[in-house]
Amino acid sequence: MPHKTFFAFILPSLVAMVLFIALPIVSVVVQSFHVEHGRILVEVENCQPFGGCTKETRVDTAAMAELQAAQPMGQFNGFGTYLNRSHLAVDEIGAILSDNTGFGNIVARIYNLPFYKALAFTLVFCFVVTPLAMALGFAIALAVNALPKVSKGPVIFFSLLPMIITPLVGSLILYWMIQANGIIGATLQNLFNDPTLSLRASPVLTWASLLFYGVWTNAPFSFVVFYAGLQTVPGDTLESAMIDGASRWERIRYVIIPHLAPLATFVALVQLMDNFRVFEPIVGFSAEANATSLSWLIFNDLSGDAQLFGSAGATSVLTIAGVIVLLMPVLIRTWREFNHKVV
Amino acid sequence: MSDAAMTQRRPLLLNLLIVSFIVIWVVLAAFPFVWTVWGSLKVETDFFSRESWWNAIVGTYTRIQTGTAFTGDGYHGAWITREFWRAVGNTAVVTVSVTVISLTLGTLGGYALARSGQRYAFWILIIALVFRAMPHITLVSGYLLPFFQLNIWGVLPTSIIVLVAINQPFTLWMLHSFFLSIPKDLDESAMVDGCTRFQAFRMVIIPVMWPGVVTTGLFSFLLAYNDFAVTSMLLSADNQTMVPKISSFLGSVQEQGNVMYAVAAVVSATVPLFILVLFFQRQIVSGLTAGAVKG
Numbered sequence: 001m002p003h004k005t006f007f008a009f010i011l012p013s014l015v016a017m018v019l020f021i022a023l024p025i026v027s028v029v030v031q032s033f034h035v036e037h038g039r040i041l042v043e044v045e046n047c048q049p050f051g052g053c054t055k056e057t058r059v060d061t062a063a064m065a066e067l068q069a070a071q072p073m074g075q076f077n078g079f080g081t082y083l084n085r086s087h088l089a090v091d092e093i094g095a096i097l098s099d100n101t102g103f104g105n106i107v108a109r110i111y112n113l114p115f116y117k118a119l120a121f122t123l124v125f126c127f128v129v130t131p132l133a134m135a136l137g138f139a140i141a142l143a144v145n146a147l148p149k150v151s152k153g154p155v156i157f158f159s160l161l162p163m164i165i166t167p168l169v170g171s172l173i174l175y176w177m178i179q180a181n182g183i184i185g186a187t188l189q190n191l192f193n194d195p196t197l198s199l200r201a202s203p204v205l206t207w208a209s210l211l212f213y214g215v216w217t218n219a220p221f222s223f224v225v226f227y228a229g230l231q232t233v234p235g236d237t238l239e240s241a242m243i244d245g246a247s248r249w250e251r252i253r254y255v256i257i258p259h260l261a262p263l264a265t266f267v268a269l270v271q272l273m274d275n276f277r278v279f280e281p282i283v284g285f286s287a288e289a290n291a292t293s294l295s296w297l298i299f300n301d302l303s304g305d306a307q308l309f310g311s312a313g314a315t316s317v318l319t320i321a322g323v324i325v326l327l328m329p330v331l332i333r334t335w336r337e338f339n340h341k342v343v
Numbered sequence: 344m345s346d347a348a349m350t351q352r353r354p355l356l357l358n359l360l361i362v363s364f365i366v367i368w369v370v371l372a373a374f375p376f377v378w379t380v381w382g383s384l385k386v387e388t389d390f391f392s393r394e395s396w397w398n399a400i401v402g403t404y405t406r407i408q409t410g411t412a413f414t415g416d417g418y419h420g421a422w423i424t425r426e427f428w429r430a431v432g433n434t435a436v437v438t439v440s441v442t443v444i445s446l447t448l449g450t451l452g453g454y455a456l457a458r459s460g461q462r463y464a465f466w467i468l469i470i471a472l473v474f475r476a477m478p479h480i481t482l483v484s485g486y487l488l489p490f491f492q493l494n495i496w497g498v499l500p501t502s503i504i505v506l507v508a509i510n511q512p513f514t515l516w517m518l519h520s521f522f523l524s525i526p527k528d529l530d531e532s533a534m535v536d537g538c539t540r541f542q543a544f545r546m547v548i549i550p551v552m553w554p555g556v557v558t559t560g561l562f563s564f565l566l567a568y569n570d571f572a573v574t575s576m577l578l579s580a581d582n583q584t585m586v587p588k589i590s591s592f593l594g595s596v597q598e599q600g601n602v603m604y605a606v607a608a609v610v611s612a613t614v615p616l617f618i619l620v621l622f623f624q625r626q627i628v629s630g631l632t633a634g635a636v637k638g
Contacts (some may be wrong), residue, residue: 001455001458001459001460001461001540003461005455005540005541006455006459006461006464007455008541009451009452009454009455009540009544010451010452010455010456010467012447012448012451012452013448013449013451013452013511013515014452014467016448016504016507016508016511017471017474017508017511017512019508020482020486020504020505020507020508020509021474021477021482021508021509021511021512022474023485024482024485024486024489025477025481025482025485026485027485027486027488027489028481028482028484028485031484031485031488072488072491072492073488139364140364140365140368143361143364143365143368144365146353146358146361147361147362147365153624155365155369156624156628157620157621157624158369158372158373159368159369159372160620160624160627160628161372161373161376161616161617161620162372164565164616164619164620164627165376165569165613165616166568166569166571166586166612166613166616167569167571168571168586168589168590169586169589169609169612169613172589172593172605172609173375173376173379173609173613174375176379176382176390176391176606177375177378177379179391180393181391181392181393182391183378183396183399186392186393186395186396187396216371216372220372221631224628224631224632225631225632228628228631228632229632248357273475273476276476276478277478277479277480279478279480279571279572280571283571283590294478295478295480295481295572298480298481298483298484299480299572299576301484302483302484302487302576303575303576307487309484309487309488312484313484313485316480316481316484316485319478319481320477320481323473323476323477323478324473326476327472327473327476330472331469331473334469338465
């Protein structure tokens, strides 16, 4: 295809991606180096007929509006935002490392810094939910494959629901069931005979319920992909394994799993990307007291009364760096394969 | 796999294990929805009952407060009093526009990527993969300030075009692999007969591309429908779509004791998805696997 035709076809799509994905990334980077204007204070003398005069410091709104119009980004701050307490917290980390009472103390104190708290949950969510959801999905795929044909359709229908559901809606539905006066929450209280038991109060239980939600909503994707993969397992290989005396488990271990391995890489990649942006369940579960994620930090900066663009920008840049680190193995492999092909 | 032969040889205990595992999974997947739909027809003291969940099933307090075991008060409150219908309308506008525009851009781009053997076509796909991985909220923090400056914040067209752009990487990948499966000879022979590239696309490719387009369209629809990060930050309160509207219900409604409005709104937002899965189950499954097998 000639270059001209190619670009004529792809131009609209490319323009959309450049304008609304590439440029915003640039905009985020620029923003992250700026910080909101300081308040301009003026001293006003306030004289009353009988009280005498008092001096009062006030925010000069007119001057602030003018400054805001002249420099909407705020003032230049360099890497200041990246290093402050709510992001990488370099000074605080230094202080913790130089003065602590042991490893547990270090971890606990670093966990109290907002950025590291969010990072910890995001990574745990990514690396706990992804393998568990894949294992569950694989188990469901094996089980459904063994079912009689008539029942497969309905089972697949119900299995798709947790995945297809709007994340915020899905997390609300679960949250209403597990909160103290919902069906599961109340039943748990009765079972353990502990009327104060609440998933919201304890960090451990909040994390557990968020992870449960993650597995619930991620498993169907693995299930569908693995189920489709199972249909392509070569019958001859299975049969010869059976003739050689392989047990059911050995056939799964030595025939089916190797056959599905390439699919598993794909599923893992997609789910890691999606789980890294975990955000809606934290809003839905109102879990921000005990669990926050990187995406939630950005949302929180932007949705307050005073929108902290600088702070949101810095967290966004750090998040994007995280995504690139996450994708690195895939990118390197593709790069090698591509060069190999060309040479 | 020879299903029949293997089923016969499976021991009874294993069969029992498989069936009970599936039953547990189906209950886990479906029960939350059934429970919430049922509960949305009750009053709050029943659905969120401290005494016993049995209240939610028989509707003890619903009977006391309204006289019957079912009530549509939650739906009336959400749709009429709190004007949820407006959000439903906005969602319809946003999802339909996003789907149509992304498919138009995506088919053109995906076709070009599938037919070009050039190095830069490969790079566009790789960059699209990286863009696909960007958390949406990081992009949103880049949009807000420029949109305020340009004075285009808060209106539906802005959100639509942003969602189209966010959706492009995925659409390009899907349609690229779909067009690869259509034989090259088809459009090339049309060009030998004197068509230009665009005429070949219009007269030869468009008639055969619908299965792939429908599947990709379903996922574009889902992305626009399920989005929370973009629409909640880029739309003003009057223009909100369903999902941000539900989240704003949560803030205001909890204090006024009207949680049932939110429950009714949540159920209303779930119904279209049910219908979608009901009618397009095959396409959804094939779309998920097409990406996997070829990607």
